[in-house]
Amino acid sequence: xxxxxxxxxxxxxxxxxxxxxxxxxxxxxxxxxxxxxxxxxxxxxxxxxxxxxxxxxxxxxxxxxxxxxxxxxxxxxxxxxxxxxxxxxxxxxxxxxxxxxxxxxxxxxxxxxxxxxxxxxxxxxxxxxxxxxxxxxxxxxxxxxxxxxxxxxxxxxxxxxxxxxxxxxxxxxxxxxxxxxxxxxxxxxxxxxxxxxxxxxxxxxxxxxxxxxxxxxxxxxxxxxxxxxxxxxxxxxxxxxxxxxxxxxxxxxxxxxxxxxxxxxxxxxxxxxxxxxxxxxxxxxxxxxxxxxxxxxxxxxxxxxxxxxxxxxxxxxxxxxxxx
Ligand SMILES: [Mg+2]
Numbered sequence: 001x002x003x004x005x006x007x008x009x010x011x012x013x014x015x016x017x018x019x020x021x022x023x024x025x026x027x028x029x030x031x032x033x034x035x036x037x038x039x040x041x042x043x044x045x046x047x048x049x050x051x052x053x054x055x056x057x058x059x060x061x062x063x064x065x066x067x068x069x070x071x072x073x074x075x076x077x078x079x080x081x082x083x084x085x086x087x088x089x090x091x092x093x094x095x096x097x098x099x100x101x102x103x104x105x106x107x108x109x110x111x112x113x114x115x116x117x118x119x120x121x122x123x124x125x126x127x128x129x130x131x132x133x134x135x136x137x138x139x140x141x142x143x144x145x146x147x148x149x150x151x152x153x154x155x156x157x158x159x160x161x162x163x164x165x166x167x168x169x170x171x172x173x174x175x176x177x178x179x180x181x182x183x184x185x186x187x188x189x190x191x192x193x194x195x196x197x198x199x200x201x202x203x204x205x206x207x208x209x210x211x212x213x214x215x216x217x218x219x220x221x222x223x224x225x226x227x228x229x230x231x232x233x234x235x236x237x238x239x240x241x242x243x244x245x246x247x248x249x250x251x252x253x254x255x256x257x258x259x260x261x262x263x264x265x266x267x268x269x270x271x272x273x274x275x276x277x278x279x280x281x282x283x284x285x286x287x288x289x290x291x292x293x294x295x296x297x298x299x300x301x302x303x304x305x306x307x308x309x310x311x312x313x314x315x316x317x318x319x320x321x322x323x324x
Contacts, residue, residue, distance in 0.1 A: 023307045028297040031284045032308065035262050036315035038322060042084045042258035045076060045309070046245055046275065049091045049102050051268035052288045053302050056229070058200055060093075063101050066302045072309035077105035079313065083320040086252045090241050092226075092233060092271055094191040095119050099154045106152050109251070114226070114271060115244030116159055116193040116237045124151035159192040165236040168221060169195065172234055175217035183210040193237040200230035228269045241271055242278030264312065266305050 024032070035043055047053055050060070053069040065073065079085050088109035091098045095112030099121070104110065106123040161169065173188060173195045180186040185201035197214045199207035207230065214232045218225045226233045226240075245265060253261045265275045268288035276285040276295045285295035288305055299305055 023304075024299075024311060025297065028284075028286065028299070028308060029311065031297060032264070032312050032315060034282070035264055035284050036312060036319050038319045039260075040084070040258060041260040041262050042086060042252055042256040043312075043316065044086050044088060044249060044252045044261050044263045045312070046088045046090050046248065046263055046265040047073070047305070048241075048267035048269065048272050048275075048288075049089055049093065049098060051229070051302075052266050052272075052305055053089075053102070055302055056268075060198075061101075065102065066306065068306035069302045069309075072306040072313065074105055075313045076309055076316075077107050079316055080320060081256075083316045084256065084258060085313075085316050086256060088245075088248055088252075090115075090244060090248075090265070090267075090275065092196075092228065092231075092269075095154070095156050104152075109248060110154065110156075111241070111244045111248060113159070113191050113193055113239065114233070114235065114241055115239035115247075116191075116235060117157065118244075118248075119154045119156040121152050121154050124153050159237070161193060161236065165193070168223065168236045169193070172217070172221055172223065172236065175221070176214055176232075176234075179210050179213045179217065182213075183207070186210050193239075194233055194235035196234075197232040198230065199232075226271055228271050233271075240274040241267070242274035242276075245275050246278050264308075266299070266308070 050056060050063055053065045053073065054063040055066065057063055073087065076085055077087050086109065087107065088111060089098060089102055089104055090111040092114050093112055095110055095117040098110055098112045104121050106121055108121040110119040110121060173190055176188045176195050176197045179197060180188045183202055183206050186197060186199050189196040189198060197210065199210055202210060211232055215225055218234050223234050223236065245263065249261045249263060263279055263283040265279060266286040266288055267275060273294055276293065279285055285297065286308060287293035287295035287298045289301060299308060
């Protein structure tokens, strides 16, 4: 075998950055310009939370957006409706947890539990008003949050499990609890329609063994496991971020009254690949951090996401000023 010349790795997408002003790759800057083209299309900005806007931390209750990510998200949400931008957080966290951790600005669509739960953040003063959620209902299960930047409430569409799904969830939790009990540092999180084995604090060999045993539990129950970073997540409702994003595109088309909706989606984990795969020509896919991906673009971290969002906000503001 001949010695390969010092060649770039096959994994890193174009980093040939002449856009010193934005810090974005030329390819991403061009894609964002096309996304914000003045043709009346709405722009749905879908963002994963952990590892995308908030750096990954050992304690999931301590996750928080970086200041730059918070500023960019707040700015996008504050654009006038006529700018055509809609913001969505799309997470594996359950909806209440996502809302509490992210404290998203009013107007943000929320997708929790990989699509099993949906909601919409509104300003608290709208509490009595008619307000559309993803299925057009207001079930009154509001989770009030107040991040200090204005009080908001979440209209949440609750998860409804069939009796056999509820029974499967019970057996699943019991099985994963048995795995966790025999694994140093492992623990089980339960969600309305799923259970998650966490191994981030486990020694590597123990984590690998626990994942194998969790997979056996899942196979025995006839369920399907999603393998993420130090997590095995098992839902009793079939959902993924791709189908959730496709549904959200339709909701936004209706809410915004737009002839078309183009989507920007950014995420860091394997579960985000479903979202990338569900997107279409004209949409923009951004992988955050290292690892194989089908996304067309890549940024290094949450602050890279923030730079892309700031650039998009500039473009959308310009489009608004030009009256498109
Ligand atoms: Mg993530």
